Amino acid sequence: MQIKKSKKTELAKVLEGGFEFKILHTDTTTRARVGLCKTAHGMFETPVFMPVATQGTVKALSPRDLNDIGTEIILANAYHLYIRPGIDIIKQFHGLHHFMGWPGPILTDSGGYQVFSLSRLRRISEEGVCFASYFDGDEIFLTPEKVIEIQEAMDSDIAMVFDDCPLPTKDRKRIKESLGLTLRWSERAKRRHRLRSQALFGIVQGGIFEDLRRESLEKTVEMDFDGYALGGLCVGEPKEDTLRILDTIMPAMPEAKPRYLMGVGTPLDFLEAIERGADLFDCVNPTRYGRNGTAFTRSGLIVVRNGKYQRDPEPIDSACGCYTCRHFSRAYLRHLLNAGEMLGPQLLSFHNVYFFVNFVKTIRDKIQQGKFSDFKKDFMNHFDPDCR
């Protein structure tokens, strides 16, 4: 259910001036909620899924595609865009929105995740992180302050603090160290942040240890950020650990601020996290799986490149209203993927992003209708994560 236009205008008025977040509806039986976020480049409702545009593009999709899909906000990466093309060039275009032709809200990730994912190429110290650029091998030194400057230069709507996201481990000492480092970096980021039109989110670390998560949250909240993210989850730890952490940490997060579960996830992840009170998500799954020939549907995954679809005249998902499903057969999509044609990854990415964005929107509607729990139950009965 969409908010009525008059109500939306009224809310926009209430939210005038800088970044703001307002809860519109809270579920009666779960912690799920619907919110409204106002940013310098427009509003969006939560829960929301942000397609990932690491290099200033949601891979294989144009801003027009994103608009057709109904995308409300995207995520870009400060670290990658700093290395290439560099902030000078983005500044010349008055920020990332104009540079990439996307007028809507943008959240920039700081590059903290790259400390983890590109760990072969880095050295961490108290001052910051020294990377060997994957681009040309050049030595790059990033500090929490530098990362804020980069994000301000890009004029993104939501900036993230530079954090230390450790590899998943049961090594409590390592997690505690990284948590402390993230807290000190967060403080430095907060001090340096000047751009009033831009929100700044803190990141809670602490691995799979409840007490460390609580400690991280408590001290991050003391610094008073515009929103709070959970980092370092769904990075290979057992599902029970993820849910246990969500169960304990979500209720402790400030009600009035958006909660962002970083890097997550799958349709099932969204249901579990939203039930526990999460508002924002981003994940490379729809685009990465799309590029590699796998489609998400209401009943599970379809590996379109599999030989059994060679002659299949059906669309990926006959219940899906996206451009790809309205016009193309599995057989044709498989042919494109098989032939290495770029339209294949484009059409599959379109479908997957459409599915993710609109799945979370549907959840939003169900919360407002008071039907979230039923919807979740029903979906989980029909969705087979191993369906191939």
Place this chain on the structure above:
RNA sequence: GUGGGCGUAGCUCAGCUGGAAGAGCACAAGAUUGUGGAUCUUGGGGUCGCGGGAUCAAAACCCGUCGCCCACC
């Protein structure tokens, strides 16, 4: 017609003086959670052109034969 070269997986080929048929690509199946359009794992595939011979043992050596290529006539 004469001389030479080649014939091994779907494709391109490697296999030494005889000792358990290989690689790359392709194909197929998996993995993928704040993205390196990447990467990794696994699998199916062979009358070694065909026939004969010597040998304990042949893709390899010998004889014949078929096919393709080159040179000369």
